[in-house]
Amino acid sequence: MKKGLLAYESQYGSAADVSYWIRSIVGLDQHLDVKKYNQILTVEPYDYVIIGGYTRWEKPHKSTYQFIERFHDELAKKEVAYFLTCGEVDETIVINMPGAPPHISSGRSYFLDTVEKFPSIKPVTLGAFGGRQVNRYLKSKDARLIWLLGKTMPPDKVGWTGLDMWESLVPERVEAFANDIRTKILSLRPLDDVKQYRVFWESLQPGNLLDPSVKKFSVRPWTITQNEKRCYFSRSRFKGNLSLATSLLERWAQENGLELKLEKKTYYNTYFRAQKSEGSKAGLIHIVIADVIEDPGNVHVSFRCYTKPSARKAAEDDIQSAEKILWADGRKVD
Numbered sequence: 001m002k003k004g005l006l007a008y009e010s011q012y013g014s015a016a017d018v019s020y021w022i023r024s025i026v027g028l029d030q031h032l033d034v035k036k037y038n039q040i041l042t043v044e045p046y047d048y049v050i051i052g053g054y055t056r057w058e059k060p061h062k063s064t065y066q067f068i069e070r071f072h073d074e075l076a077k078k079e080v081a082y083f084l085t086c087g088e089v090d091e092t093i094v095i096n097m098p099g100a101p102p103h104i105s106s107g108r109s110y111f112l113d114t115v116e117k118f119p120s121i122k123p124v125t126l127g128a129f130g131g132r133q134v135n136r137y138l139k140s141k142d143a144r145l146i147w148l149l150g151k152t153m154p155p156d157k158v159g160w161t162g163l164d165m166w167e168s169l170v171p172e173r174v175e176a177f178a179n180d181i182r183t184k185i186l187s188l189r190p191l192d193d194v195k196q197y198r199v200f201w202e203s204l205q206p207g208n209l210l211d212p213s214v215k216k217f218s219v220r221p222w223t224i225t226q227n228e229k230r231c232y233f234s235r236s237r238f239k240g241n242l243s244l245a246t247s248l249l250e251r252w253a254q255e256n257g258l259e260l261k262l263e264k265k266t267y268y269n270t271y272f273r274a275q276k277s278e279g280s281k282a283g284l285i286h287i288v289i290a291d292v293i294e295d296p297g298n299v300h301v302s303f304r305c306y307t308k309p310s311a312r313k314a315a316e317d318d319i320q321s322a323e324k325i326l327w328a329d330g331r332k333v334d
């Protein structure tokens with residue numbers, strides 16, 4: 001039997017909850033030690049290592065980097081999987097904030113930097129699970145930063161400003177990750193009855209301590225259009241897969257005289273930029289298509305244009321025509 005180690009760090013407890021949840025789905029009959037980073041002296045006896053942590057500023061917290069650096073050469077010889085908890089799990093997001101060019105972020109994309117930094121470690125699978133945060137109990141520095149973030153976060157991003165507490169855990173994502181460990185590392189069948197372990201999720205804590213009527217987890221709408229001064233933003237979903245979505249977008253670009261440029265491709269999403277061939281930055285459209293684990297059979301797509309409203313009418317029309325093509329032939333899902 002393969003021997004596994006799940007190494008984790010957790011600031012406020014979510015990554016710890018998730019670690020034991022994964023351990024249960026992988027199977028209590030399996031050898032899988034669950035240890036915090038600072039309990040680990042060696043990874044040498046293990047066949048595989050699952051490395052879990054939490055997010056800070058669009059990356060795993062530095063404790064995760066330090067753990068990988070500490071055991072790097074051994075890890076490079078083993079099967080490895082990464083997971084983290086985070087506040088934002090929407091993998092169609094493009095972040096455009098001062099200090100960095102627009103880029104994909106959120107969910108598993110928080111590992112882009114890690115994977116680039118440690119190329120000899122090739123994770124078998126990635127997991128990104130919503131974390132849980134009780135704002136009134138944050139350390140004071142964290143509380144200040146979260147307050148500031150809430151004030152500055154653009155409207156096409158998370159909407160938790162004012163919430164005393166948020167929780168964005170999607171149970172299907174933990175279950176799919178743990179089943180990836182079973183199938184891809186242990187050659188076991190996926191566990192069918194994964195829901196029996198949702199006891200790790202179904203706590204009695206409400207999603208907002210100030211308002212007991214707020215549900216524990218309320219899903220943000222999957223379909224939304226926002227015409228704001230800063231950004232024209234539209235997000236929707238349709239029946240299909242990433243390769244169908246790519247070919248439909250290529251057709252749209254060709255028919256509308258747009259140049260479609262691939263920016264980043266992962267196994268779960270693809271980021272394109274589209275613009276009229278004239279070359280001016282005005283009207284640049286950011287497009288992300290993503291496979292969403294809890295919504296199988298559908299592709300999610302987001303369009304963003306940051307050009308000022310008076311100069312982006314053509315881009316808005318182009319986005320609407322792209323959506324018409326993606327949604328045609330009964331593919332639209334409301």
Ligand SMILES: Cc1cc2nc3c(=O)[nH]c(=O)nc-3n(C[C@H](O)[C@H](O)[C@H](O)COP(=O)(O)O)c2cc1C
Nearest residue numbers: 010011012013014015054057058085086087088131
């Ligand atoms: C200072 C600070 C920065 C954060 N930055 C991000 C971020 O960039 N993206 C994100 O999704 N979540 C972010 N979070 C939320 C964390 O992901 C969340 O606290 C974490 O998932 C909780 O895990 P834990 O309960 O295991 O400590 C941030 C939280 C704090 C306090």
